[in-house]
Amino acid sequence: YDDCVASGADAILISAISEAGVAAKINEGMGKGIVNIAVANPILETPITARITPDFYQKGFQTGEYVKKYLGDKQGTAVAFPGPQGSGWAETYMNGFRDSTKSGNIKLVGEMFGEASVPAQLKLVEDALQTHPDVNVIWGGAPTAEAAIGAVADAGLSNVTIMSSYENQTMLKAVKDGSVLGFATEYPVIMGRIGVDLAVRALEKKDHEKVLLVAPGIVTKDNVDKIDTTQIFAPDNWRPVFSVE
Structure with missing residues (x-):
């Protein structure tokens, strides 16, 4: 989180392992006017710009x-x-x-x-x-x-x-x-996209939802071939990027 702040980030998307562990940092970032969006793992008690989490x-x-x-x-x-x-x-x-x-x-x-x-x-x-x-x-x-x-x-x-x-x-x-x-x-690919959209809307001072709860889907052998798995999993050739120059 500190690295994101130091790099001049306008918005930070957070998938916190522990809310208690990042609460002080989120408060610090919010105090500096940085948009904070909780994605996937919930931030329930700490004031935050918006969150989208599974149910x-x-x-x-x-x-x-x-x-x-x-x-x-x-x-x-x-x-x-x-x-x-x-x-x-x-x-x-x-x-x-x-x-x-x-x-x-x-x-x-x-x-x-x-x-x-x-x-x-x-x-x-x-x-x-x-x-x-x-x-x-x-x-x-x-x-x-x-x-x-x-x-x-x-x-x-x-x-x-x-x-x-x-x-x-x-x-x-x-x-x-x-x-x-x-x-x-919980359709994590779509959840991530919506998280980015929430951040952009907040930065542009547009109306946006503050709390979004994702209804689950159940994937079984009966429907697995009918479900768009690109909403759930990254493409086979996808690789994470850990730094942006």
Whole structure:
């Protein structure tokens, strides 16, 4: 953030890992008249120009609803892996999925928070499969789902449904090959474009929304070929630019 300010940025788009960690810097930037836009990760308490963020609760809730629909008359026994405790977003995802399981055909038997990496999630999933041998639904973030594919196969289980609460390229492949039931998406490419548009509108002193909440979509094998994935993923030849001369 300091580098952006020092370079003379008129607007800064922020995807904060922790609001508390950047709150003082945002306040400093706002005090200097810099436009601050929160994109993806929410800035809820700190005064900011505008924000566009996913509805994490609905992503958790809607993925739960989809699993219930998929199971039909079958009873589901689920363990949930929402992500790192204390992050805020993981708890919100969890609240949504938990509320979905309060009715219908899924019994939630465990909630296991942990680092959002494949190795960390693999250990949690393996522990859950040992602790709950009757589990047939694994719900969590993309690293959880990726870890679960291998863990379930290694355990010799063929009746476990894996659902991801958010997207990455691995999830796209896994949905296509059937190893993951589906994932929720927040259309991050479009969200980024709108974030830039909000910044430009603010700089031009035009009317703009202050708070935008993105309704999730659910991507499954049934609709993956019909969805414009360029709204979700960067083009294959895209590379990040870390400095502008």
